[in-house]
Amino acid sequence: MKLKDKVKPAIPPLEAGVYMAVCVVVADLGDQYxxxxxxxxxxxxxxxxxxTETVEVDGEQKPRQLSKRCTFSVSKKGNLNKMLNAWMNANMSEQELGELDLFSLIGRGCQIRVTVSEDGAHNNIEDVMALPKGMPAPQSDTAPITYDIDEDGFTGEKWDALPAWMREAIEKSDQYQQDPPDKPLDMPAESAAQEGACPI
Structure with a gap:
């Protein structure tokens, strides 16, 4: 058995540039320290x-997928505010942005400006922009994913549908740390004593 036969080769990053893309995941990662x-x-x-860019996954050709993480804030100084206004080609106020359902962005097309990290190992999404006027949104067969940490919790279909790296990120959140799904149930001292007692 050789190590080189077991280690999967890293997927090379995309070339820097602007790509047509479509949103397939919007996930709430909770409060991250x-x-x-x-x-x-x-x-x-x-x-x-x-x-237009594919990669082989388990013998199948699937679209390349890149992700962008933002702080959940409507502030005009925040990256999320700037990204959403550029993506929707709008000039929404903080109040208008606060009313926007982020899950409604699933399936929405855009342009993403992609860069390559200094070490050349991975890509970053620098900007998300609206498609040129009249251009149809790119289509993808990827099953859409939405996740709300407060409503969907840490078990069930929505949790299982998240990519492993997203679940790992959510497990670091304050919400998960405070109430993990495998947390032992609190039991009154009297009940606990009876639970551990041997039958006569």
Whole structure:
């Protein structure tokens, strides 16, 4: 048995440039603690399929998929505000953005400006922009995924549908840490004593 036969080769990153894409995932990652800022902030992740660029997964050709994580905030200074207004070619106020259902963006086409990390190992989405006027949205057969940490919890179909890396990110959230699904049930001391007692 040789190690090189067991280690999967890394997928090379896409070339830097602008690609036509479609949103297939909107997931709430919960409150994530930042060592840099010494506080937690709510995060949301958007994943985009690039139908013109494919990669082999389990013997099948599937669209390349890239993701962008944003702080959940309507502030005009925030990346989410800038991204959504550019994507929708709009100039929405903070109040209007607050009323926007992010899950409604599933299936919406866009242009994404992709860069390559300094080490050349992976891609980053720098900008999400509206499609040129009159251009139809790219189509993808990828099953759409939406996830709300407060409503969908940490078990069930929606949880299972999330990519493993998203579940791992959510497991680091304050919400998961405070109430993990395998948390032992609190039991009154008297009941606990009876539970552990041997029958006479």
């Amino acid at each position: 930042s060592e840099k800022f010494k506080k937690s902030s709510r995060k949301v992740v958007f994943s985009f399929d690039i139908p």
